[in-house]
Amino acid sequence: xxxxxxxxxxxxxxxxxxxxxxxxxxxxxxxxxxxxxxxxxxxxxxxxxxxxxxxxxxxxxxxxxxxxxxxxxxxxxxxxxxxxxxxxxxxxxxxxxxxxxxxxxxxxxxxxxxxxxxxxxxxxxxxxxxxxxxxxxxxxxxxxxxxxxxxxxxxxxxxxxxxxxxxxxxxxxxxxxxxxxxxxxxxxxxxxxxxxxxxxxxxxxxxxxxxxxxxxxxxxxxxxxxxxxxxxxxxxxxxxxxxxxxxxxxxxxxxxxxxxxxxxxxxxxxxxxxxxxxxxxxxxxxxxxxxxxxxxxxxxxxxxxxxxxxxxxxxxxxxxxxxxxxxxxxxxxx
Numbered sequence: 001x002x003x004x005x006x007x008x009x010x011x012x013x014x015x016x017x018x019x020x021x022x023x024x025x026x027x028x029x030x031x032x033x034x035x036x037x038x039x040x041x042x043x044x045x046x047x048x049x050x051x052x053x054x055x056x057x058x059x060x061x062x063x064x065x066x067x068x069x070x071x072x073x074x075x076x077x078x079x080x081x082x083x084x085x086x087x088x089x090x091x092x093x094x095x096x097x098x099x100x101x102x103x104x105x106x107x108x109x110x111x112x113x114x115x116x117x118x119x120x121x122x123x124x125x126x127x128x129x130x131x132x133x134x135x136x137x138x139x140x141x142x143x144x145x146x147x148x149x150x151x152x153x154x155x156x157x158x159x160x161x162x163x164x165x166x167x168x169x170x171x172x173x174x175x176x177x178x179x180x181x182x183x184x185x186x187x188x189x190x191x192x193x194x195x196x197x198x199x200x201x202x203x204x205x206x207x208x209x210x211x212x213x214x215x216x217x218x219x220x221x222x223x224x225x226x227x228x229x230x231x232x233x234x235x236x237x238x239x240x241x242x243x244x245x246x247x248x249x250x251x252x253x254x255x256x257x258x259x260x261x262x263x264x265x266x267x268x269x270x271x272x273x274x275x276x277x278x279x280x281x282x283x284x285x286x287x288x289x290x291x292x293x294x295x296x297x298x299x300x301x302x303x304x305x306x307x308x309x310x311x312x313x314x315x316x317x318x319x320x321x322x323x324x325x326x327x328x329x330x331x332x333x334x
Contacts, residue, residue: 273295
């Protein structure tokens with residue numbers, strides 16, 4: 001993946017500790033104004049939560065980017081190409097120097113109208129823990145096809161995905177927590193809502209930057225998402241296509257006649273978040289191609305696909321809810 005070239009200008013100052021505290025920790029109390037200092041959680045955060053690689057700054061930026069619909073992919077507090085790509089997309093859309101770096105000006109813009117605390121308390125519900133869950137996700141498609149549903153492997157996976165987080169961050173925020181116990185109070189990220197009121201007029205799939213962008217009818221950028229887009233062996237399409245249908249609870253059909261990988265038998269795999277397409281499928285009018293979710297959100301933007309466009313399940317759900325038949329999709333390479 002090639003990153004956009006940063007603008008030739010001095011870097012702005014990094015985010016100060018006082019400004020950062022304004023975003024970071026809070027109880028489930030009323031929203032706070034951006035850049036105001038917020039009290040810490042009553043018991044504080046676990047000492048082992050932050051390391052040299054996982055930082056308050058990155059976690060804060062990831063949650064605010066998610067709220068602004070410039071998805072960093074999985075919220076985990078670590079840096080990487082997906083977070084840098086989201087920052088760069090936001091900077092370009094808001095007239096900032098596109099350097100992909102976190103600084104005061106970026107955080108002020110991100111917090112504008114989205115200044116609620118980035119962590120919140122959440123009480124685990126009966127729906128979170130009742131399942132049905134599966135013990136493990138079989139590696140082979142043949143074994144997956146024997147299951148009635150490709151559901152979550154447990155409440156921990158469900159909760160992490162519900163709040164757009166990695167399971168590792170969920171555990172780090174809540175050491176020793178029993179995620180399978182309804183009524184337990186935990187600390188989670190407070191990302192954006194998957195539901196949108198706007199409608200998407202066109203979609204751009206940027207193969208060079210591993211990114212999907214959605215635009216409204218005035219050609220304003222509504223959202224950007226990190227994506228896994230094809231490979232040299234199984235490339236994604238080129239040029240223009242359009243949305244043919246949307247399946248929010250999609251089954252997966254494997255046809256060996258149209259693939260040079262996988263089993264020798266035709267298979268139908270039930271829907272669910274651990275389905276090979278994450279259970280969400282935006283069908284394109286190029287036969288066999290679509291935009292879909294993924295059972296492995298942490299791999300988005302980091303591995304190759306078999307030609308389709310993979311997003312995290314929550315990004316795929318958000319996009320699927322605001323597209324319709326006939327929306328144009330263009331594959332570009334800059």
